Amino acid sequence: MKMAVLKNTVHLLSSPLPIKSISKKPKKITFFSSPSSSSQLLANHNFSSDANISASKSSSKSVWHIKAVTEEDRDLVRVESSDEDDEEKGINGGRKINDNNERVFNAAIVLGAGTLAITRLLTIDHDYWHGWTLFEVLRYAPEHNWIAYEDALKSNPVLAKMVISGIVYALGDWIAQCYEGKPLLEFDRKRVFRSGLVGFSLHGSLSHYYYQFCEALFPFSGWWVVPAKVVFDQTVWAAVWNSIYYAGLGFLRFESSSAIFDELKATFWPMLTAGWKLWPFAHLITYGVIPVEQRLLWVDCIELIWVTILSRYSNEKSEARISGSSSAEASKSEDSEAK
Numbered sequence: 001m002k003m004a005v006l007k008n009t010v011h012l013l014s015s016p017l018p019i020k021s022i023s024k025k026p027k028k029i030t031f032f033s034s035p036s037s038s039s040q041l042l043a044n045h046n047f048s049s050d051a052n053i054s055a056s057k058s059s060s061k062s063v064w065h066i067k068a069v070t071e072e073d074r075d076l077v078r079v080e081s082s083d084e085d086d087e088e089k090g091i092n093g094g095r096k097i098n099d100n101n102e103r104v105f106n107a108a109i110v111l112g113a114g115t116l117a118i119t120r121l122l123t124i125d126h127d128y129w130h131g132w133t134l135f136e137v138l139r140y141a142p143e144h145n146w147i148a149y150e151d152a153l154k155s156n157p158v159l160a161k162m163v164i165s166g167i168v169y170a171l172g173d174w175i176a177q178c179y180e181g182k183p184l185l186e187f188d189r190k191r192v193f194r195s196g197l198v199g200f201s202l203h204g205s206l207s208h209y210y211y212q213f214c215e216a217l218f219p220f221s222g223w224w225v226v227p228a229k230v231v232f233d234q235t236v237w238a239a240v241w242n243s244i245y246y247a248g249l250g251f252l253r254f255e256s257s258s259a260i261f262d263e264l265k266a267t268f269w270p271m272l273t274a275g276w277k278l279w280p281f282a283h284l285i286t287y288g289v290i291p292v293e294q295r296l297l298w299v300d301c302i303e304l305i306w307v308t309i310l311s312r313y314s315n316e317k318s319e320a321r322i323s324g325s326s327s328a329e330a331s332k333s334e335d336s337e338a339k
Contacts, residue, residue, distance in 0.1 A: 099186070106185045121145055153293050161296045162204030168300040169199025172307025180312060195311050198248040203241070203303075207296050210237060215292055229287040230280055238279070242271050245310060267313060278306060 122137065124144045129137065152160040173195035177187045214232065218225050243264055250260035282302045290298045 103183075103185045106187060106189065109189070110185065124148060149297075157293065158205050158208050161208050162200050164297060164300050165204035165207065165303075166196045166200025168303050169203065169307050170196030172199075172304050173311040175304065176308040176311040179308060191311075194249055194252040195307065197252065198245060199307070202244055202248055204296070206241070206244070207299065211292055211295050214287075226284060226288045230283045233283055233287075234276060234279055238272055238275050239268070242275075242310070243268065271310065271313060274309065275306070278302070 122141055124141055125132075125137065149160070170192050173192045174187050177191065178184060182188075214229055214237075217232070218229055246263055246267055247260055250263060255263075279302075282299075286295050286298060
């Protein structure tokens, strides 16, 4: 028995181990404790961390580059805006210089015309000043100027009345511009010249012949003559003269005949009715008290108020028409571009 047990033991010890059991153990050992796998895992971990670090660095670099570009863009925008500001400053500076030049030129015109007028009025008696005091010069100047005006009416009545009307219409337009809000020395010289030219060339001469015609039309001495002249003046003559005034201004502004006609249609009735608030009361004195040869001087004094109204209304209509036409042209160009 003992010998049989020993033989079985020796047989068992000498026989090889099963393959499955041997193959399983290395798998377990390599899975848990293989240095190559652990190093590989560590390497993988290090690679992922390096990738994250590099990604973060690249993202930070990209953010830095974006910030740098945006800063450069901001610098470019600042340079461009500074150039635009300099250009605007240059334009504004040029406008200020131009406005100052216009103001100086207008001041020279006003000063020159005022000096000439005052000198002529005060030196009417310069041939007789020998031994006169300043009080005597100022005392006799109004009377002797009136005598000189009457002498001019006798020698050349039409020219004298033309000069008076031209001065009054120019002053009236200047007053109208100041009333519109312009500074005293920033008036439109062309506009003043146009109004003065219409007053000189048309109002003075036409008014001279109109008052003579009115006296011939009503050669009566009844109480009703003065009211009849006022009614005729504020219907027929006012309509004719207002139309002539607006047509003359439109012609001097180089406007088309259609534009002038449109302005006449737009202003005819409003200006005619506006005159009824002023002229009937003034013409009661014109036809009831003032002699025929002196009427235009009295009327021109009232014309300072009336020309202010006429000129302001005419230029408002002209500017509104110009702005309307420019806006219409702009809308047409936009429509054509859209198409």
